[in-house]
Amino acid sequence: MKQTLQKMIQAGVHFGHPKDQWNPKMLPYIYKEKNGIHIIDIIQTWFYLKKISKFLEEACSQGKQILFVGTKKQASKIVEAVALDSNSFFVNERWLGGLLTNWTTIQKSIQKLNNLQKQENFQKFSKKEKVKLEKQKQRLEKYIGGLKNIKKPPDIVIIIGQQKELNAVKECRKLGIRTITLLDTNCNPLLADLFVPANDDSIASIKLIINEFSKSIKKGMTIWEQKKNS
Missing domain, CATH: 3.40.50.10490 (Glucose-6-phosphate isomerase like protein; domain 1)
Structure with missing residues (x-):
């Protein structure tokens, strides 16, 4: 515990916001x-981190x-x-x-991204179409690239x-x-x-x-x- 607390202090885990920006809750x-x-109670941080880590291990x-x-x-x-x-x-x-509440639409976008990534440099398309498709691919990668293998x-x-x-x-x-x-x-x-x-x-x-x-x-x-x- 002592070693973890020292690491937390070094990382500034305990530093909160100025008092006029706080949420009283x-x-x-x-x-x-x-x-x-405001200084966060680092003992509680340690306790909750331990609790959540255990929860994540069990869930996964x-x-x-x-x-x-x-x-x-x-x-x-x-x-x-x-x-x-x-x-x-x-x-x-x-x-x-x-993203979550309209899941069907997001799934379609993910499918579109996967399809675009499978096409090699859009060789079958005209120069104008290539530019358009490349832009589409880049935009989808930017916003949902981290979801491309998600199924549900x-x-x-x-x-x-x-x-x-x-x-x-x-x-x-x-x-x-x-x-x-x-x-x-x-x-x-x-x-x-x-x-x-x-x-x-x-x-x-x-x-x-x-x-x-x-x-x-x-x-x-x-x-x-x-x-x-x-």
């Missing part, structure tokens, strides 16, 4: 205020699928890297409205940056999809099913937390594969 997870900044050992969502600048690249490493799915550019809606959605991803939060709540959220001091814990109170603006903090998630996902997936093959 986060009070139970705030340790103190220092120089006008039953074959559950995970979607990472983080479109803000600090989270985008980490989300993609961690999702690819843990054989999960991701959205890291922009949440398209209806995810079982669990991990959200980094609740304030920016409220549309994703609303769609998950509407469909009853479990969410796991990194909760900074400006977030609302009542909008999250499961959460870890932590700095969601620092690259180092995001990386530390979701890398722990990734380890648990991979452990769970290994157990699932063993079950299938036994």
Whole structure:
């Protein structure tokens, strides 16, 4: 525990937002205020991280699928890297409205992207058509490239940056999809099913937390594969 806490402090996991930006519902997870900044109770961060990691391992050992969502600048690249490493799915550019609630339409877009990727440089088309198709492919890759192998809606959605991803939060709540959220001091814990109170603006903090998630996902997936093959 001591070693993990030290890593968290080094990554700035405990730094919240200025006190005038806080959400009062986060009070139970705030340790103190220092120089006008709220400091997150890092012991609770450690506790919740342990709890969520165990939950993810158990869920993935039953074959559950995970979607990472983080479109803000600090989270985008980490989300993609961690999702690819843990054989999960991701959205890291922009949440398209209806991505979950209008699943049929999204499936059609995914199919279109897969079809476009199969075509070699669009050799059968005219120059004008090639340019148009290439643009279509690039746009689809940008927004749903992290979903191209998904066959059904995810079982669990991990959200980094609740304030920016409220549309994703609303769609998950509407469909009853479990969410796991990194909760900074400006977030609302009542909008999250499961959460870890932590700095969601620092690259180092995001990386530390979701890398722990990734380890648990991979452990769970290994157990699932063993079950299938036994």
